[in-house]
Amino acid sequence: MTALPLSFFQRLPKTDLHVHLDGSLRLETILELAAEQGIELPADNPEALRKAIHAGENTGSLVKYLEAFAVTLKVLQTREALHRVAYELAEDAARESVRYMEVRYSPMLHTEQGLRLTEVVETVLRGLHDAELDHGIESRLILCGIRNISPEHSLEMAELVVAYKGRGVVGFDLAGAEYDHPAKDHHEAFSLVRRNNINVTIHAGEAYGPPSIAQALHVCGAHRIGHGCRLREDGDLLHYVVDHRIPLECCPSSNVQTGAIQSLATHPLRLYLNLGARVTI
Incomplete structure (x- = not known):
């Protein structure tokens, strides 16, 4: 079979259900925002900055991988920066024929310079809306609690999700360092969101094994699982996910x-598809 060219896949209409706002900045934008705000970066040109913050083939751990977010978060503390980055993210996705996108981030990480949580949410929504008007891409928000930050903060994010239900926010997520930070600690946030008939997705089965996925599903009520690459280690749970059509x-x-997997060739994606799992990429 002849391999299809990359351009073919770029033209296909797509959705993107797992994209992080603070992990999707253009290098040039980071540099420009830092210059405007007087922020010192680990490098002062695009190529050097790429080497400083790009994860490469294997950082060795999720915690190490997340360190680069400290750089992007530095420049995402103003309304102007948040609007620009949200707009550019949607603009870039539209160029790759993404028609619908769910952008996730944690508003509490963007308040270091005094922005209110509502300002953070509404500014990003405006950026996405402006991109929709210009480029025709529909976007919604998923707000995140953070595993390694207190459950009280997750509850605050859940309250924000409820407040913006029907106004551009469509779900709640729990992200951050997975190992030794169980999702069940944030049960009050999940309970509030589910009582308000709002969908839940949880990062699980990436830096910890199947018990993390089981907890996300059975204790926290997740409707989708972010990553789940270690689900293959538990055949019974894997079949449960397939049978219940959990994406x-x-x-x-x-x-x-x-470092969750060694290479693309060993990723369980093909296994999941062959078993009939609902999978997004």
Whole structure:
């Protein structure tokens, strides 16, 4: 069979259900925002900055991988920066024929310079809306609690999700360092969101094994699983996920970069598809 060219896949209409706002900045934008705000970066040109913050093929761990977010978060503390980055993210996705996108981030990480949580949410929504008007891409928000930050902060994010239900926010997520930070600690946030009939997705089965996925599903009520690459280690749970049509948001390149899998060739995506799992990439 002749391999299809990359341009073919770029033209296909697509959705993107797992994209992080603070992990999707253009290098030039980071440099320009830093210059405007007087922020010192680890490098002062695009190529050097790429080497400083790009994860490469394998950083060895999720915690190490997440260190680069400290750089992007530095420049994402103003309304102007948030609007620009949200707009550019949607603009770039539209160029790759993405028609619908769910952008996730944690508003509490963007308040270091005094922005209110509502300002953070509404500014990003405006950026995405402006991109929709210009480029025809529809975008919605998923707000995140953080595993390694207190459950009280996750509850605050859940309250924000409820407040913006029907106004551009469509779900709640729990992200951050997975190992030794169980999702069940944030049960109040999940309970609030589910009582308000709002969907839940949880990062699980990336830096920890199947018990993390089981907890996300059975204790926290997740409707989707982010990553889930270690689900294959538990055949019974894997069949449960398939039987209950629980979508897996697979992120193969990220999984290689964090060391969750050794290579793209060994990623369980093909296994999941062959078993009939619902999978997004």
